[in-house]
Amino acid sequence: MVRIPALRRMASLLLTPLEPEDVLSLVNPLSSHRQLRGVVTKVTRETPESRTIHFRPGRGWNPHDAGQWARIGVEIDGVRHWRSYSLSAPAGADPAITVTAIGFVSTELVRRTKVGDILFLDVPQGDFVLPQHPRPLLMLTAGSGLTPVMSMIRTLVPRRPDADVVLVHSARTRDDALFHDELLELADQFPGLKVVHWFTREAQGRRLDLTDATDLETVCPDWRGRAAYACGPADFLDAATALWDRAAAEGAAEATTALTIERFAPVLLPGAGGEGGRVTFEKSDKVVDAPGDCTLLDAGEQAGVVMPSGCRMGICRSCLTPLVAGQVRDLRTGEVHGEEGELIQTCINAAAGPVHLDI
Amino acid sequence: MTATATPLERTEIRPGRPILAPKGGPAVRPTAAAHLTDDQVEQLGRELDAIRDRVIATRGEKDARYIRRVIKLQRSLELAGRITLLFSKRKAALVAGTAMISVAKIIENMEIGHNVLHGQWDWMRDPDIHSTTWEWDFVSPAATWKHTHNDLHHTWTNVVGKDKDVGYDLLRMDEDQPWTPRALGNPLYNLVLMPFFEWGIAIYDLELEAWRQGDKPTADLKRDLKLTAKKALRQFTKDYTATPLAAQLVSRSGRNALIGGFAANCIRNVWAHAVIFCGHFPDGADTFTEEMIEGETRGDWYIRQMIGSANISGSKLMHFMTGNLSHQIEHHCFPDLPSNRYAEVAVELREICERYGLPYTTGPLPRQVYQAWAKVCRLALPPKRLPKQTVNQTPVLPRRGAFPIAARVL
Ligand SMILES: Cc1cc2nc3c(=O)[nH]c(=O)nc-3n(C[C@H](O)[C@H](O)[C@H](O)COP(=O)(O)OP(=O)(O)OC[C@H]3O[C@@H](n4cnc5c(N)ncnc54)[C@H](O)[C@@H]3O)c2cc1C
Ligand code: FES
Numbered sequence: 001m002v003r004i005p006a007l008r009r010m011a012s013l014l015l016t017p018l019e020p021e022d023v024l025s026l027v028n029p030l031s032s033h034r035q036l037r038g039v040v041t042k043v044t045r046e047t048p049e050s051r052t053i054h055f056r057p058g059r060g061w062n063p064h065d066a067g068q069w070a071r072i073g074v075e076i077d078g079v080r081h082w083r084s085y086s087l088s089a090p091a092g093a094d095p096a097i098t099v100t101a102i103g104f105v106s107t108e109l110v111r112r113t114k115v116g117d118i119l120f121l122d123v124p125q126g127d128f129v130l131p132q133h134p135r136p137l138l139m140l141t142a143g144s145g146l147t148p149v150m151s152m153i154r155t156l157v158p159r160r161p162d163a164d165v166v167l168v169h170s171a172r173t174r175d176d177a178l179f180h181d182e183l184l185e186l187a188d189q190f191p192g193l194k195v196v197h198w199f200t201r202e203a204q205g206r207r208l209d210l211t212d213a214t215d216l217e218t219v220c221p222d223w224r225g226r227a228a229y230a231c232g233p234a235d236f237l238d239a240a241t242a243l244w245d246r247a248a249a250e251g252a253a254e255a256t257t258a259l260t261i262e263r264f265a266p267v268l269l270p271g272a273g274g275e276g277g278r279v280t281f282e283k284s285d286k287v288v289d290a291p292g293d294c295t296l297l298d299a300g301e302q303a304g305v306v307m308p309s310g311c312r313m314g315i316c317r318s319c320l321t322p323l324v325a326g327q328v329r330d331l332r333t334g335e336v337h338g339e340e341g342e343l344i345q346t347c348i349n350a351a352a353g354p355v356h357l358d359i
Numbered sequence: 360m361t362a363t364a365t366p367l368e369r370t371e372i373r374p375g376r377p378i379l380a381p382k383g384g385p386a387v388r389p390t391a392a393a394h395l396t397d398d399q400v401e402q403l404g405r406e407l408d409a410i411r412d413r414v415i416a417t418r419g420e421k422d423a424r425y426i427r428r429v430i431k432l433q434r435s436l437e438l439a440g441r442i443t444l445l446f447s448k449r450k451a452a453l454v455a456g457t458a459m460i461s462v463a464k465i466i467e468n469m470e471i472g473h474n475v476l477h478g479q480w481d482w483m484r485d486p487d488i489h490s491t492t493w494e495w496d497f498v499s500p501a502a503t504w505k506h507t508h509n510d511l512h513h514t515w516t517n518v519v520g521k522d523k524d525v526g527y528d529l530l531r532m533d534e535d536q537p538w539t540p541r542a543l544g545n546p547l548y549n550l551v552l553m554p555f556f557e558w559g560i561a562i563y564d565l566e567l568e569a570w571r572q573g574d575k576p577t578a579d580l581k582r583d584l585k586l587t588a589k590k591a592l593r594q595f596t597k598d599y600t601a602t603p604l605a606a607q608l609v610s611r612s613g614r615n616a617l618i619g620g621f622a623a624n625c626i627r628n629v630w631a632h633a634v635i636f637c638g639h640f641p642d643g644a645d646t647f648t649e650e651m652i653e654g655e656t657r658g659d660w661y662i663r664q665m666i667g668s669a670n671i672s673g674s675k676l677m678h679f680m681t682g683n684l685s686h687q688i689e690h691h692c693f694p695d696l697p698s699n700r701y702a703e704v705a706v707e708l709r710e711i712c713e714r715y716g717l718p719y720t721t722g723p724l725p726r727q728v729y730q731a732w733a734k735v736c737r738l739a740l741p742p743k744r745l746p747k748q749t750v751n752q753t754p755v756l757p758r759r760g761a762f763p764i765a766a767r768v769l
Contacts, residue, residue, distance in 0.1 A: 014597060014602060015441075015597070016596075017494040017593070018437075023438055026431060026434055034486070034487065035487060075483075078418065078420040078421075078423030078483055080483060081484075284481075284490070285505075286481075303481075304489075
């Protein structure tokens with residue numbers, strides 16, 4: 001790594017149009033400052049369908065806060081794919097992600113990742129993080145939604161004797177439950193953590209019903225007094241949000257605290273896609289015909305355009321791209337919009353007629 | 360590239376490029392293809408589309424590994440060569456360093472730079488090997504070169520009056536270019552151009568002719584001038600100031616390092632010039648009139664690319680060192696397919712040409728170079744003394760554009 005700026009400048013004079021990093025990357029792939037990378041240091045099996053992948057990030061990585069996520073790029077058959085994954089390691093530790101195989105990229109990560117592999121990275125982001133001041137917490141999670149919460153628990157519980165956390169985690173079976181044994185051990189060891197596992201497919205199992213407060217009252221009677229965090233599938237989060245809204249409306253006197261949620265997938269309006277259209281990526285000199293339900297982000301990536309992106313679900317705004325001409329359709333609301341120069345969230349908008357993007 | 364797209368599968372031409380007709384054909388088909396019916400041309404178009412689709416469907420990790428290996432090889436050679444030049448006081452080091460840098464520059468410009476800038480590797484979505492981010496070891500900046508090359512040359516391949524002139528108003532490269540006594544210097548100009556080819560291209564990419572005719576806004580010219588000056592300065596500094604200076608400090612080899620850098624640039628220039636002239640000027644590469652592209656279908660477009668280009672035959676190493684521009688025909692049909700796949704495509708294209716009775720021009724390097732030079736010399740002379748052409752199949756056709764077609768870049 002060339003640290004001294006003067007030396008760097010001299011080296012680049014001798015190497016132009018290459019940068020010193022281009023040459024250094026012949027020996028150390030982590031040296032690139034243009035592309036943040038990490039090398040996989042450990043892979044652990046959590047459940048039959050999920051793995052925790054530990055990695056050592058290269059230059060340019062920022063340490064994560066508990067609960068944050070990072071964009072992870074994986075090369076599959078020569079093509080770079082990006083997805084977001086919550087960091088399951090506690091704050092201050094080397095980062096790790098816990099991936100459950102449900103689709104193209106996640107399955108590849110779970111089945112093929114081995115020590116020494118290179119992952120492409122983006123710095124951690126997200127505001128699904130612990131409150132600034134200590135307070136009683138309720139964590140409601142389902143499936144892989146436990147991942148960011150696990151980071152919070154690992155960060156908070158062992159370090160703070162005053163921690164007061166109730167975790168209600170829903171999984172299909174005991175075998176499917178992420179971090180099952182570690183959570184029970186932590187709960188044993190630290191009085192500040194109470195863990196309730198809710199299995200939906202074990203004997204007499206059923207879904208955690210959040211349409212009213214009954215189930216919640218059973219597992220956590222003082223839920224109204226706790227700052228709540230929820231992460232899981234869309235219907236689970238929608239039910240939780242509705243429940244908390246109702247509680248807030250009813251018991252104005254009671255100090256019902258806010259619910260913070262983290263979504264892993266966008267909520268799309270079914271049938272919001274229209275006709276689609278021809279999308280021109282001007283700077284990249286690429287044109288594709290995109291169907292009405294295909295996001296501009298997917299369309300660009302398929303055409304080989306290096307598209308900026310983050311969460312891929314309309315929350316982080318990393319994907320903003322200037323619209324040169326045309327109209328786009330928001331796949332969450334069905335709204336058609338677009339003005340010249342408007343910054344478009346490509347991850348949740350599709351073409352509504354011909355579209356020109358300045359990228 | 361063009362056409363009816365299966366959603367997301369085929370990238371299309373951008374507006375401003377010739378709009379291809381879905382059916383029918385141009386009023387006049389080039390002589391070499393005049394015997395084909397509209398249906399046959401359509402069928403040919405489908406066959407070539409199928410080749411393209413198949414290559415795209417099978418692009419993958421193996422190809423990605425290939426380009427990364429080439430880049431690694433090139434960078435290692437470049438680094439080793441430059442370090443060797445730092446100690447070039449000894450003759451052996453001078454020769455070895457120069458050789459390594461020459462080869463590194465050739466690979467960088469041809470198999471890597473030219474092809475990356477065509478977007479052949481964009482499908483990997485690796486921002487470090489991408490047409491929008493790549494900068495090459497050549498005085499012409501990638502941005503300006505991409506415009507004259509990808510947008511103009513590849514779209515208007517060999518269309519008289521549309522495909523721009525690369526003779527820098529220097530070379531007379533087509534019978535239609537009015538002869539003036541200045542043309543007598545043709546061979547001399549070309550000889551001088553050879554070792555300074557990259558500077559010739561840099562000037563060509565400024566499109567001074569288009570600016571003089573009012574087709575290129577002055578603001579654009581200013582922008583390109585600035586870009587080019589900056590790029591040229593960096594390139595010049597590297598080879599002719601920084602390296603010799605470092606060599607002088609390290610081992611008092613400044614003078615030899617300067618010689619080595621200059622020689623390496625010349626070697627690369629002469630080689631690139633030879634390969635590029637072979638792609639465009641050997642006998643058998645047709646030119647076209649605007650009548651021939653009006654109403655052009657996808658099949659016609661492919662035919663124009665095939666009969667307007669010439670290949671070079673040779674070994675695997677030769678193909679590699681030409682950046683697979685030896686597969687000029689395949690490159691012109693499919694400019695954005697990865698270059699390492701042209702060899703397999705060539706087998707099929709050749710078979711298709713045979714089946715449809717179309718010429719497929721190819722020959723060994725010395726012969727193609729000779730024919731290109733013969734043309735340069737022939738056109739130095741005034742038309743009436745033009746020797747009878749025996750091999751060139753270019754038909755004599757009414758031509759609308761007064762502006763001559765000439766050498767095109769790559
Ligand atoms: C902020 C954030 C944090 C995230 N954190 C995590 C995390 O910690 N761990 C984690 O595993 N994922 C996490 N995700 C989800 C992750 O980014 C991917 O969306 C997920 O891995 C699916 O990607 P894929 O390529 O495998 O699926 P794709 O092939 O792209 O499939 C797209 C979608 O189809 C659905 N789908 C496909 N196959 C199945 C199936 N067999 N069963 C059910 N649904 C299916 C899923 O909804 C999937 O997201 C997070 C997402 C966000 C936005
Ligand atoms: S990628 Fe996060 S908002 Fe679009």
